[in-house]
Amino acid sequence: xxASLADAGSDRLKITEIFLSLQGESDTVGFPxxxxxxxxxxxxxxxxxxxxxxxxxxxxxxxxxxxxxxxFGVPYVCVTGGEPLAQKNSLRLLVALCDAGFKVSLETSxxxxxxxxxxxxxxxxxxxxxxxxxxxxxxxxxxxxxxxxDLVKFVVCGRADYDWSRACIARYALAGRxxxxxxxxxxxxxxxxxxxxILADRLPVRFQLQLHKVLWGDVRGR
Numbered sequence: 001x002x003a004s005l006a007d008a009g010s011d012r013l014k015i016t017e018i019f020l021s022l023q024g025e026s027d028t029v030g031f032p033x034x035x036x037x038x039x040x041x042x043x044x045x046x047x048x049x050x051x052x053x054x055x056x057x058x059x060x061x062x063x064x065x066x067x068x069x070x071x072f073g074v075p076y077v078c079v080t081g082g083e084p085l086a087q088k089n090s091l092r093l094l095v096a097l098c099d100a101g102f103k104v105s106l107e108t109s110x111x112x113x114x115x116x117x118x119x120x121x122x123x124x125x126x127x128x129x130x131x132x133x134x135x136x137x138x139x140x141x142x143x144x145x146x147x148x149x150d151l152v153k154f155v156v157c158g159r160a161d162y163d164w165s166r167a168c169i170a171r172y173a174l175a176g177r178x179x180x181x182x183x184x185x186x187x188x189x190x191x192x193x194x195x196x197x198i199l200a201d202r203l204p205v206r207f208q209l210q211l212h213k214v215l216w217g218d219v220r221g222r
Contacts, residue, residue, distance in 0.1 A: 013089045014039040014057040015065065016082065020072045024211040026105060026124050026151055027179060033076040034069045038090060041082040043109055045132040047155065047185045053082040062089070062096050069102065080107040085114060094121050111137035115145040123150040130164055131157025131185065146178045153181040153208070157188050162197050175204040183208045 016037040023033040037050070039057030069077055077097050084090045085108050097104045098120040105122040108114050111134070114123055123146065128134040132155065146152060152174055154165040165182060174180050182205045184194045195207050 010089070011061045011063070011092075012059050013062070013065070013087050013093060015060045016053040016057045018065070018068050020074065022211060023076065023078065025153070025181070025183070025208055026122075027206075028076055028103075028105070029208075029211055031076050032074045033078050034072045034074060036065060036069065036077065036079045036093070038079065038081045038084040038087055040086045041109075042086055043083060043111055043128070043134045043137055045109075045128065045134050045155075047132065047157065047188065049186070050080075050082065062093050065093060066096055066100050069097065070100065075101075075103050076105075077102040078105045078107060083109050083112060085112040085117075091116060091118070094118050109134075109137065110139055110142060113139065113142060115142055119147075124153060125150065126153045126155065127165075127168065129154055129157060129161040131155075131161040131188075140172065143172045143174065143177075146174075148178055150178045151181055152178055153183060155183050155185050156194055157185040159197070161185075162194065166201065166203060169203070169205065180205040181208045182206070183210065186210060 110125040
């Protein structure tokens, strides 16, 4: 247990939880999905709802993770955090999940390079807005590696964040590269306000609510 996340053994990762829920975001929203939540994150977004994943967790080898995921009996798997790419073995886990036949997505902050992620994995990159307090962590050059099967997400904390996101989408031609998601920060922006801003600008993005919070609120593991 004393090894750091970066220096863990070649077959181990630190896992906060593995659970079955409905996918609450992305283009597979509503599908039963197994979530593999890795421990650790170098960011501290002010709206973070998974701060319990910053520390703790249990070491688990990749084979055991695959076995636990397989036991739920569904094809969709989402590797999330924290920031899963903070653990170098997350890349091996993603490969192993794909090799096992799962449809795999990765939720990442975009603050750590994701260009080496297995091409079979759908990347969901959360570009940090100024309202997150972590805008300086964005690796904008990495946006050029996104494919049409990937998604990029902006969590909007207010009108200023919306305007910033709109400019970022245009600057990096994101709408022509992949699916762009805009979400209201839970409890900070009225969903109807964000919807109205998108409609007024005819912005080529997908409005997104977090389905799991609509159904279950902030209950952990749902």
